[in-house]
Amino acid sequence: MDGRIELIDVTKEYKHAGSPPVSALNCVNLSIRQGEFVGMVGLNASGKTTLARMLNGLILPSRGKVLVNGLDTADLAQKKEIRRLVGMVFQNPDNQIINPIVEEEVAFAAENLNLSPAEVRRRVDWALEVSGLADLRHHAPQMLSGGQKQRLAVAAVLVMQPSYLVLDEPTSMLDEDGRYELIKTLQDLNWHQRLSIIMISHRMEEVAPAERIIVLHQGTVYLDGPPAEVFRSPRFALAGLKPPPIARLTNNLLRQGHQIDDRIVTLEQMVEFLCR
Numbered sequence: 001m002d003g004r005i006e007l008i009d010v011t012k013e014y015k016h017a018g019s020p021p022v023s024a025l026n027c028v029n030l031s032i033r034q035g036e037f038v039g040m041v042g043l044n045a046s047g048k049t050t051l052a053r054m055l056n057g058l059i060l061p062s063r064g065k066v067l068v069n070g071l072d073t074a075d076l077a078q079k080k081e082i083r084r085l086v087g088m089v090f091q092n093p094d095n096q097i098i099n100p101i102v103e104e105e106v107a108f109a110a111e112n113l114n115l116s117p118a119e120v121r122r123r124v125d126w127a128l129e130v131s132g133l134a135d136l137r138h139h140a141p142q143m144l145s146g147g148q149k150q151r152l153a154v155a156a157v158l159v160m161q162p163s164y165l166v167l168d169e170p171t172s173m174l175d176e177d178g179r180y181e182l183i184k185t186l187q188d189l190n191w192h193q194r195l196s197i198i199m200i201s202h203r204m205e206e207v208a209p210a211e212r213i214i215v216l217h218q219g220t221v222y223l224d225g226p227p228a229e230v231f232r233s234p235r236f237a238l239a240g241l242k243p244p245p246i247a248r249l250t251n252n253l254l255r256q257g258h259q260i261d262d263r264i265v266t267l268e269q270m271v272e273f274l275c276r
């Protein structure tokens with residue numbers, strides 16, 4: 001049976017002595033299948049980071065349950081396996097990299113899994129290859145560009161052979177080239193390795209290639225569906241969000257009566273359509 005992450009009636013309240021509780025998530029129900037590419041968007045403070053960190057048990061629900069392939073994130077005995085199944089990549093790669101050489105950084109996580117040296121080597125070679133870093137394996141991480149560092153953070157998670165990769169605004173510190181390379185790497189991992197990608201971003205053009213977009217608004221799942229439907233929904237604007245330029249172009253053309261595939265939301269899809 002295919003795996004999935006399930007959130008069942010999940011509520012999260014942050015409590016600090018002396019202040020009223022802050023409600024970050026309200027009764028969220030979600031199911032993310034293994035192999036899906038999900039973009040998660042929403043205004044500041046809508047609950048995205050809280051939800052992302054719940055997916056591998058970094059944050060536990062105040063009420064409700066999070067199940068990863070059936071394992072409860074609140075069950076301490078499952079913590080190690082859940083952290084292996086659900087890899088996390090954060091905003092700033094500099095905060096995640098601790099080893100002086102690229103391949104040592106990638107090997108580090110695998111060495112903690114009690115694998116044979118041959119298996120560690122095999123996984124490191126594979127992770128560097130699929131992250132496009134094979135030629136940089138002997139470099140010092142601080143010599144890498146922002147985009148390369150972020151792909152190193154991805155490679156360091158991949159050696160654990162996760163089923164899900166959760167990325168919290170991974171491109172926010174990258175330039176355009178770095179963003180493009182990272183998104184391309186994530187798409188390849190999703191297509192070729194069937195790795196689930198769950199990516200938070202403020203840039204709609206980055207989540208447009210996903211197969212599903214989840215919009216969080218005031219701690220609830222406000223919209224959930226294929227990108228074209230989500231971007232066209234009146235609720236998308238009500239959540240304070242603006243579709244990416246190509247989705248707006250497609251909608252304008254449709255409104256003017258042009259014959260165009262209404263699912264087009266990315267530049268690549270538009271180019272393919274026009275060249276057909």
Ligand SMILES: Nc1ncnc2c1ncn2[C@@H]1O[C@H](COP(=O)(O)OP(=O)(O)OP(=O)(O)O)[C@@H](O)[C@H]1O
Pocket residue numbers: 014015022023024042043044045046047048049050051
């Ligand atoms: N550790 C915490 N203690 C108290 N309140 C918190 C804590 N972490 C988050 N919050 C509050 O929970 C709500 C949701 O925050 P969260 O960081 O999950 O939102 P977000 O959508 O990721 O925001 P952003 O886009 O700004 O990163 C906000 O009101 C935030 O202030």
